[in-house]
Amino acid sequence: MLTESEAEQSYLGQFIPLQYHHSMLMDANRMDNFKAAIDHVVFPGAKVLELGGGTGVLSWFAAGKAAKVYCVEMNLEMVTEARKLLAKNPNGDKVHVIHANAFEYLPPEPVDVMICEMIHVAMLREKQVELVESFKRRYLEKFGGPLPIMIPTDSMVTKCDQPWFRSALSSESV
């Protein structure tokens, strides 16, 4: 019998089995759009934090321009895989993979960009909103403002000209 905490952590969207990462990586629409958003907001020399890094691929995209990327992943199997993959790729040394719970982790210094993709199919049992809200509260307590630019939310706002869309999202993300 699982404890309540163990049951919570085994939900899909919390601990995604390795094979699901293959599907995410093979989804060109997903990967191309995340890469475009990251390229759009990460500037040369930026400090970046990713919460829920998985294979580390989004952190690696950021490392193309960033000076340093903190990549937080709670699943030890994924931490090991991410470190192996990053070691084989250029700029991988700029990504620091940290085995930690994103609900508790904060970087040792302020960051310019925060990436978090924990959105689950049909938004079932996903922790995206809860985690981003927790991050914002803890980050402001530790560093004060400003908050980093957040992907996906802020990049959607900057790319979308619809006023209703902009106002609906910007009040939540900034």
Ligand SMILES: C[S@@+](CC[C@H](N)C(=O)[O-])C[C@H]1O[C@@H](n2cnc3c(N)ncnc32)[C@H](O)[C@@H]1O
């Ligand atoms: C949807 S996957 C995205 C992985 C990667 N960012 C990508 O885009 O390919 C979400 C990742 O968040 C991790 N995760 C879930 N809950 C977490 C938590 N509380 N702390 C850190 N990582 C977590 C999962 O293990 C999984 O690797």
